[in-house]
Amino acid sequence: MDDTFILGGKSFVSRFLLGTGKFKNKTELTASILSSGAQIVTVALRRIDLERDHENILEYIPEGITLLTNTSGARTAEEAVRLARLARASGHGHWVKVEVINDSKYLLPDNAATVDATAALAAEGFIVLPYVTPDLYTARQLEKAGAAAVMPLGSFIGSGQGLRTRDMIKVLIDEISIPVIVDAGIGAPSHACEAMEMGAAAVLVNTAVAIAANPPLAAQSFARAVEAGRAGHLSRLAQPQPAANPSSPLTGFLFE
Amino acid sequence: MSLPSPQEIRDILNDNCPQRLEAMAQEARRITRHNFGMTMGLYTPLYLSNHCDSHCTYCGFRNRHKIQRTRLSIDEIRAEMKAIAAAGIRNILLLTGESPHATPLSYLVNAIQCATEFFQGISLEVYPMATSDYRALYTAGADGVTIYQETYDRARYAQVHLAGQKQDFTFRYQAPERIAQAGMRQITLGILLGLGPVADDMHALFTHLHSLEKKYPGVEYSLSFPRLRTVRSKAFTAAHVDDASFVKILCLTRLSFPRIGINLSTREPAALRNRLLEICTTRISVGSKTGVGGYHNPGDDHDPQFDVADERNSAEMIQYLKTHGIDPVFTDWRRIENT
Amino acid sequence: MEIYLNGQSREVPDSILAADLIKRSCSRPELVICELNGAILGREHWPATTIKPGDRIELVSFVGGG
Numbered sequence: 001m002d003d004t005f006i007l008g009g010k011s012f013v014s015r016f017l018l019g020t021g022k023f024k025n026k027t028e029l030t031a032s033i034l035s036s037g038a039q040i041v042t043v044a045l046r047r048i049d050l051e052r053d054h055e056n057i058l059e060y061i062p063e064g065i066t067l068l069t070n071t072s073g074a075r076t077a078e079e080a081v082r083l084a085r086l087a088r089a090s091g092h093g094h095w096v097k098v099e100v101i102n103d104s105k106y107l108l109p110d111n112a113a114t115v116d117a118t119a120a121l122a123a124e125g126f127i128v129l130p131y132v133t134p135d136l137y138t139a140r141q142l143e144k145a146g147a148a149a150v151m152p153l154g155s156f157i158g159s160g161q162g163l164r165t166r167d168m169i170k171v172l173i174d175e176i177s178i179p180v181i182v183d184a185g186i187g188a189p190s191h192a193c194e195a196m197e198m199g200a201a202a203v204l205v206n207t208a209v210a211i212a213a214n215p216p217l218a219a220q221s222f223a224r225a226v227e228a229g230r231a232g233h234l235s236r237l238a239q240p241q242p243a244a245n246p247s248s249p250l251t252g253f254l255f256e
Numbered sequence: 257m258s259l260p261s262p263q264e265i266r267d268i269l270n271d272n273c274p275q276r277l278e279a280m281a282q283e284a285r286r287i288t289r290h291n292f293g294m295t296m297g298l299y300t301p302l303y304l305s306n307h308c309d310s311h312c313t314y315c316g317f318r319n320r321h322k323i324q325r326t327r328l329s330i331d332e333i334r335a336e337m338k339a340i341a342a343a344g345i346r347n348i349l350l351l352t353g354e355s356p357h358a359t360p361l362s363y364l365v366n367a368i369q370c371a372t373e374f375f376q377g378i379s380l381e382v383y384p385m386a387t388s389d390y391r392a393l394y395t396a397g398a399d400g401v402t403i404y405q406e407t408y409d410r411a412r413y414a415q416v417h418l419a420g421q422k423q424d425f426t427f428r429y430q431a432p433e434r435i436a437q438a439g440m441r442q443i444t445l446g447i448l449l450g451l452g453p454v455a456d457d458m459h460a461l462f463t464h465l466h467s468l469e470k471k472y473p474g475v476e477y478s479l480s481f482p483r484l485r486t487v488r489s490k491a492f493t494a495a496h497v498d499d500a501s502f503v504k505i506l507c508l509t510r511l512s513f514p515r516i517g518i519n520l521s522t523r524e525p526a527a528l529r530n531r532l533l534e535i536c537t538t539r540i541s542v543g544s545k546t547g548v549g550g551y552h553n554p555g556d557d558h559d560p561q562f563d564v565a566d567e568r569n570s571a572e573m574i575q576y577l578k579t580h581g582i583d584p585v586f587t588d589w590r591r592i593e594n595t
Numbered sequence: 596m597e598i599y600l601n602g603q604s605r606e607v608p609d610s611i612l613a614a615d616l617i618k619r620s621c622s623r624p625e626l627v628i629c630e631l632n633g634a635i636l637g638r639e640h641w642p643a644t645t646i647k648p649g650d651r652i653e654l655v656s657f658v659g660g661g
Contacts, residue, residue, distance in 0.1 A: 019661035029659065044660025045628070047601040047653060048621050056626045057657050070660045082630075086655055089635045090628045157661070184661075206661035248274060250281040250535055254500045255274050 003234060005202060007040075007179060008095060008127035008148040010066065014039045015196065015230055016223040017068070017181065019206025026060040028215045033062060036219035040066045042097055042204070044073070045083055058092065068095045068129060075102040077116035084121050096121060097151065098130040107157045111138040115145060122146030131183055134168035139176045150176060151204065153184035154195065158207045160187020163194055173199040189225030196229025259462045259512055265455040268508060269501050277504065284507040284536040287514045295583045297517070297539035298573070299347035299377065300340045303548045303561065304328050304367055308353030310420030312406075314451060314484060316561045317353045319419055323559035326548045327358055333367050337374045339551040343543055343570035346586040347377035349402065351561075354383040354422050361389050365396045372397040376587045379442065383421060384431035390438035399591060400442030401435045403428065404480065407452030408460030416451065429464070436472035443468070444519060446480035449497045449505070458505065462512055478517030478539065479509055482562075483524070499528060503535070510536040522546075525565040533582060542573040596648040607646065614641035617654060626656050 005012040018038040023029045033041060043057055061067070069087035074080035077100060084096040098121065100113040114130045115138060121128050127148045132138050134152035142150050152169050155161035162185060163169060173180045179201030186192050192203045205222050212218035248255075260268070271277075305327035311319040328336065340348060350367055352359040364382060371378045379400030380393060390401065407413050410425055417423045432443050445465055447457045465477060483497055497505070506518060520529060520537040522544040529540065545551055546560040568576070577584045596609050600620065607616060613636060617624045629636045630653040636644060646652070 020659035021661045023659060026659075042661055043657045045655045046658045048627060048656050050601060050603075050620055050654075053622045056623060057659050058626060067657075069657070072660050082633075085635055086628050086630060086653075087657075089637060090657070091638075092657070204661075248278040250285060250531070251274065251278045251500075251503060253531055254277070254503060 003230065005179075007202070008129075012039045012066075013037070014223065014226075015202035016192075016219075016226040017041065017183075017202055017204035018209060018219060019070075019204060020057060020061070021206055022210035023215060024210075026055055026057065029057075029210075030060045030062065031216035032209055032219035033065065035216040036209075036223035038065070038219070038223065040068055040095075042068045042070045042206070044070045045086055046073070066095060067092050068097050069093075070097040070099050070131075071117070072099050072101070074100050074117075075110075076100065077113040077120070080113070080117040081120050084117075084126055085124075088126070094125065095127040096129070098128055108133055109153070111135055114138070115141045118142055118147050119145035129181065134165050134172055136168075136171055136175060139172045143176055143178050147178060149179040149181050149201065151181045151183040154182050154191065155185030155187075157184045159185050160208055161185050162187055162191035163198075166194070166198065169195070169200070170198055186222070189221045192222050193225040193229035193232070196226050197232045199233055202226070259466060260459070260508065262455045262459040265458050265508065268504055269455060277500065277507075280507045280511065281503065281535050284510040285534065287510055288518075288536040288538065291515050292538050293583075294581055295585045296533060296537070296577055297347065297585045297588060298345060298542050298570070299349050299379070299539060300343070300345045300551075300570070301349040301351055301381075301521075301541055301544050301546065302333075302336055302340060302551070303351045303546065304333065304363075305352045305355070305359045306548050306559065306561070307355040307358030308420070309357060310354040310422035311418040312422055313416045313418065314448065316559060321559075325358075327363075328549055330366055330370060332549060332552070333370050334373075335552040336549050337371055340543075341374040344574065344586060345542065345570055346375050347379070347588075348375045349379045349381055349541070351381045352383070354420055356383060356385070356421075361385070361392055365392055368393060368396040368398045372591075376590050379444070381444075384428050385434075387434040387437050390435050390440060394439050397591065399440060400444065401431075401440050402444035402446070402480070403431050403435070404446040404448060404482070405429060405461070405464070406448045408447070408457050408464070409452040412452040432464070432468055433471070436468065436475050440475070442476045442478070444478040444480055444517070446482065446519075448484055449481050449502070450484035450495050452495075454495060454497060454501070454505075458508070462509075465513065465516070476517070477513075478519050479513070480519040480521070481505055481509075482521060502528075503532070506532060506536050522564045522566040523562055526568055529566050530576065530580075533577070533580070540573070542568070543570040596646075598646060598649065599651045601652070601654060609648075611646050612642060613644040613646055613652075616646055616652070617641060620654060621656075628655050629653070630655070 005015050014037045016038050017040045019042045071080040071083040080098050080100050088094045098114050098117045100110045109131050111132045118128045118130045129149045130142050130147050131151045139150045155164040181202040182195040182200045183204040186205045187208050195203050203226050209215050209219045306317045307325050308317045308319050378398045381402040413425050435443050447461050517538045519539045521541045544564050574584045632651050
């Protein structure tokens with residue numbers, strides 16, 4: 001069965017996205033990317049340290065990985081757009097995760113500002129993956145604005161609490177036609193598996209891998225959980241019935 | 257879990273909303289699949305005799321009906337069983353009319369012993385008897401008994417059962433307990449849909465089953481809902497249970513009893529059986545002849561008890577199941593020694 | 596002249612070229628992205644762009660992030 005993950009016009013095998021923040025060192029990061037088979041990783045943009053030389057994260061990300069620049073730090077749509085443009089100017093691609101947060105207590109994204117930034121960036125040809133609190137209206141607006149996917153949070157960033165918002169994520173999966181990539185709050189492989197079983201297109205994990213005692217092993221476990229959940233989801237899809245009444249496949253015949 | 261009241265059942269039967277029916281069917285299917293998987297048990301009925309001392313106004317075998325009365329000899333029984341087994345079937349249901357005189361215990365025991373040569377599952381649908389008699393059937397090798405109360409409405413019951421032992425409502429009602437006490441592993445109960453008031457009969461059937469489950473939890477129970485059909489186009493006046501109601505009845509049964517078997521006979525036409533297979537049935541009869549014998553020499557069609565509406569033979573039915581994602585189950589489990 | 600580099604006030608030689616400013620600010624200029632007075636200054640323009648007094652320059656590069 002062909003289950004290629006198409007995102008932003010590109011084909012991927014892995015539905016496990018890895019964030020690169022919070023790792024104890026960069027070699028652990030490289031090992032985690034390799035052990036998990038992640039093909040898309042997020043990075044952020046920061047002012048360089050003028051006093052000291054620091055290692056550049058790009059040197060620790062293997063060739064061929066798609067970079068998804070997170071606009072983290074942006075507190076408004078304008079700042080997010082500015083960061084995205086900077087990232088594109090680097091020559092390392094035009095994929096952006098729009099993250100607009102003006103809240104340091106919960107780190108909840110500003111859905112409205114995210115929609116604005118998405119519209120602006122999509123119009124400029126970026127592949128936009130917006131990070132939002134799951135909300136149907138927001139998701140519809142994002143779809144209309146040209147987002148390549150929607151990234152609803154499972155629970156608060158870094159909390160590892162799993163799919164606290166599962167019912168709302170399910171609404172998005174059921175109602176939105178662009179991929180739903182669950183991001184934030186995935187603390188255990190079972191959470192990642194659960195998201196995929198529900199029908200999510202992919203999952204992004206950062207903190208749970210970075211702070212694990214053994215990040216490469218953790219990354220591998222999450223990637224496997226994503227595969228298992230995806231297979232579980234696909235295995236439940238019914239075979240198409242040619243003559244079935246789609247809305248009442250079992251009892252429609254009584255009313256024909 | 258609480259059983260639906262007669263009024264709740266009536267409300268469901270009167271509800272014409274297609275979406276609610278579909279939702280009920282989806283839930284019934286989900287529960288059935290969880291508990292039974294993608295499987296269907298198969299069995300074939302063999303009528304050993306149509307001699308009957310009772311007069312049930314709705315039955316093709318009724319005492320006053322002028323049909324050719326016949327009873328298979330042990331050699332004929334063997335020939336019939338051989339033919340059924342040759343079609344791949346390993347579960348047989350042996351039926352007789354209500355006549356301890358024509359088909360006494362010894363006759364039934366002989367038939368069962370013969371059946372053990374060919375079948376792993378042997379059930380009987382015969383007249384109610386004493387516990388010790390059921391015990392004899394069990395030790396001979398039978399593992400199941402089917403007995404329908406027909407209707408739990410005493411007034412209606414008296415109205416349609418006009419002669420013979422069948423008139424005794426209570427003896428029949430208490431038979432399942434005696435069957436369980438005798439050690440039988442499998443008991444099938446049922447009502448004849450359209451004979452009595454449907455919602456009340458369903459409620460009474462559910463209550464009967466529920467009390468048996470409590471008292472004899474080791475028994476594997478099944479329910480069956482034969483719909484009154486015409487025999488050779490002789491109509492019997494009864495309440496009409498339409499297809500939608502029939503579907504609701506089966507679904508409601510599944511929702512009320514997640515793990516009991518739900519049987520479906522060849523009284524129902526192929527197209528409807530095909531639909532119901534997808535929803536909540538767990539055992540079906542195949543290749544049925546409902547007159548005495550009829551397998552060894554097909555066309556030797558003695559007067560049938562009811563008209564068969566699904567005439568597919570075993571091979572056709574097996575093929576249908578396999579091409580529709582259902583595994584036909586011939587043998588559920590094997591008897592070692594009925595002790 | 597005084598300029599603002601990554602938000603901080605700095606004294607740099609007059610008429611310094613962007614390329615030279617960047618080279619002396621970090622060891623790997625090829626990994627750096629430059630914004631001059633709020634607009635992105637593409638790498639190809641660095642050798643030809645003269646920094647003026649009061650200019651605001653942002654030098655950013657990729658770091659780990661979620």
